[in-house]
Amino acid sequence: SQTIHQWPATLVQPVGSPLSLECTVEGTSNPNLYWYRQAAGRGLQLLFYSVGIGQISSEVPQNLSASRPQDRQFILSSKKLLLSDSGFYLCAWSQGWGEGYTFGSGTRLTVV
Amino acid sequence: SQQGEEDPQALSIQEGENATMNCSYKTSINNLQWYRQNSGRGLVHLILIRSNEREKHSGRLRVTLDTSKKSSSLLITASRAADTASYFCATDAVWNKLIFGTGTLLAVQP
Numbered sequence: 001s002q003t004i005h006q007w008p009a010t011l012v013q014p015v016g017s018p019l020s021l022e023c024t025v026e027g028t029s030n031p032n033l034y035w036y037r038q039a040a041g042r043g044l045q046l047l048f049y050s051v052g053i054g055q056i057s058s059e060v061p062q063n064l065s066a067s068r069p070q071d072r073q074f075i076l077s078s079k080k081l082l083l084s085d086s087g088f089y090l091c092a093w094s095q096g097w098g099e100g101y102t103f104g105s106g107t108r109l110t111v112v
Numbered sequence: 113s114q115q116g117e118e119d120p121q122a123l124s125i126q127e128g129e130n131a132t133m134n135c136s137y138k139t140s141i142n143n144l145q146w147y148r149q150n151s152g153r154g155l156v157h158l159i160l161i162r163s164n165e166r167e168k169h170s171g172r173l174r175v176t177l178d179t180s181k182k183s184s185s186l187l188i189t190a191s192r193a194a195d196t197a198s199y200f201c202a203t204d205a206v207w208n209k210l211i212f213g214t215g216t217l218l219a220v221q222p
């Protein structure tokens with residue numbers, strides 16, 4: 001069966017520090033991968049998606065970047081965090097367009 | 113930008129009652145999906161309805177889709193305290209991009 005792992009679960013980082021959040025999927029190949037951010041009490045904002053190794057599409061110009069170094073690994077990064085980067089970050093995968101998404105358990109990031 | 117808007121924003125009912133949530137969207141879609149999110153957790157996929165379908169059932173869930181009105185509804189019958197969560201609709205109007213609505217917070221009182 002397919003599983004998705006996302007870590008860490010919580011993170012408190014100072015302003016200006018770097019960020020690296022990792023997401024891995026098991027039990028499938030060539031998945032579509034997604035990073036979303038959810039502000040408190042709000043809906044989800046799509047940040048990045050990837051349909052293959054090295055293929056990244058950015059939805060919102062911001063202080064973040066994403067990479068897909070392996071087929072089932074998706075990394076969200078920042079060189080210097082801002083206060084506005086605080087939020088709940090969710091990784092998800094799907095088998096293709098028109099299919100449901102499976103989400104990871106999320107990372108709650110607080111930038112102080 | 114938000115594609116879907118759920119209504120109501122919050123809903124409180126008693127256990128055993130039915131809960132209905134509505135979703136409106138702006139552009140033509142391929143399919144519409146509903147997800148549940150328990151507090152502080154990831155989202156769980158509930159049901160997917162394609163643009164050529166009008167109604168779909170899964171257990172106690174019933175979803176309808178009216179593409180002429182660009183709207184969908186999610187009905188949870190015989191609600192339980194464990195159904196307490198936020199519910200989101202999501203649409204895939206654009207290839208490989210699932211856009212979520214703002215969510216309905218459902219509270220089921222025991």
